[in-house]
Amino acid sequence: MLKLHGFAVSNYFNMVRMALAAKGLEYEVVKTFPSQEAHWLEKSPMGKVPCLETAQGFIAETQAIVQFLEDEYPDTPILPASSYERARARQLMHTIELYLELPARRLFPGVLFGRHNEALTIEEVRPVLEKGVRALNHLSNCGPYLMGGTPYAPDYMALFTLPLVQQIARETYGWDILAEINDSGTLLAALNSDEHAQRFNAESRAEMAEFLAGLNAK
Ligand SMILES: N[C@@H](CCC(=O)N[C@@H](CS)C(=O)NCC(=O)O)C(=O)O
Numbered sequence: 001m002l003k004l005h006g007f008a009v010s011n012y013f014n015m016v017r018m019a020l021a022a023k024g025l026e027y028e029v030v031k032t033f034p035s036q037e038a039h040w041l042e043k044s045p046m047g048k049v050p051c052l053e054t055a056q057g058f059i060a061e062t063q064a065i066v067q068f069l070e071d072e073y074p075d076t077p078i079l080p081a082s083s084y085e086r087a088r089a090r091q092l093m094h095t096i097e098l099y100l101e102l103p104a105r106r107l108f109p110g111v112l113f114g115r116h117n118e119a120l121t122i123e124e125v126r127p128v129l130e131k132g133v134r135a136l137n138h139l140s141n142c143g144p145y146l147m148g149g150t151p152y153a154p155d156y157m158a159l160f161t162l163p164l165v166q167q168i169a170r171e172t173y174g175w176d177i178l179a180e181i182n183d184s185g186t187l188l189a190a191l192n193s194d195e196h197a198q199r200f201n202a203e204s205r206a207e208m209a210e211f212l213a214g215l216n217a218k
Contacts, residue, residue: 001026001027002025002026002027002028002052002054003028003029003030003052004016004017004020004027004029004050004051004052004053005030005032005043005044005051005053006029006030006050007211008203009204009207009208011101011160012048012049012050012062012160014159014160014200014201014204015153015156015157015159015160016050016062016065017196018159018160018194018196019066019069019078019153019156021196022151022156023075023076024076025073030053032049032051033049033214034047034048034049035047043058043060044058044060045060048060048061050062050065052065052068054068062157063090063094063097066078066079066153070153077152078153078156079152080147080150085147088147089147089152089153092136092139092146092147092154092157093154095132095135095139096132096136096154096157096161097157097161098132099128099131099136100132100136100161100165101161101164101165103125103128104125104164104165106121106124106125107125107168107172108168110172111172112168112212113212113215113216114212114216117172125172126172126173126175129165129177133180133181136181137181140183142183142184142186144186145187145190151190158188158191159191159197160200162178162181162187162188163188
């Protein structure tokens with residue numbers, strides 16, 4: 001059986017769980033925190049989670065995992081059918097990860113972990129987020145999902161990333177970034193109506209205190 005290593009607070013872990021749920025796949029969760037210890041780097045060479053354990057070996061990086069699931073279990077697709085639309089789906093995922101999630105992540109320490117964000121970091125991140133919003137608006141077609149009437153993998157990324165980016169932008173800049181993302185309310189409402197999304201969000205909230213306590217203990 002597939003095993004998914006990660007923890008419930010991780011937005012990337014939850015994206016993969018949505019993909020597994022959409023495909024109706026059974027899997028076991030192995031609760032794992034990121035680590036630079038040798039035994040974990042053997043499995044996930046950057047030390048990150050999620051990491052999928054398959055019969056053939058381990059796969060890290062969410063987008064690689066999504067592609068593996070799509071190739072290996074093509075029934076109930078999580079990417080669109082045509083090559084062009086599949087490429088657009090990947091473009092959407094890269095846009096959300098590289099130009100919204102990762103810049104926002106630079107501000108996690110000050111906003112989420114009770115530490116301090118440097119003024120230069122705060123100054124550098126905003127223009128990247130602004131370009132990310134512009135790119136996402138260019139690519140998306142919320143009807144109600146990013147690519148129309150069917151949810152695909154980029155939606156799972158948006159589901160767990162946009163609220164996080166919203167919190168970072170609001171607390172750092174007093175900026176309601178979701179107000180500038182076309183139809184984001186419709187998109188998130190449609191995605192959150194899914195029972196799996198509700199469960200994974202509830203589990204994330206329930207484990208947040210334990211996660212933060214672990215961080216502060218370091
Ligand atoms: N690009 C990676 C990002 C995954 C990621 O950043 N995971 C976080 C947890 S949400 C992590 O492992 N952080 C630890 C680290 O960055 O060393 C992916 O797509 O899976």
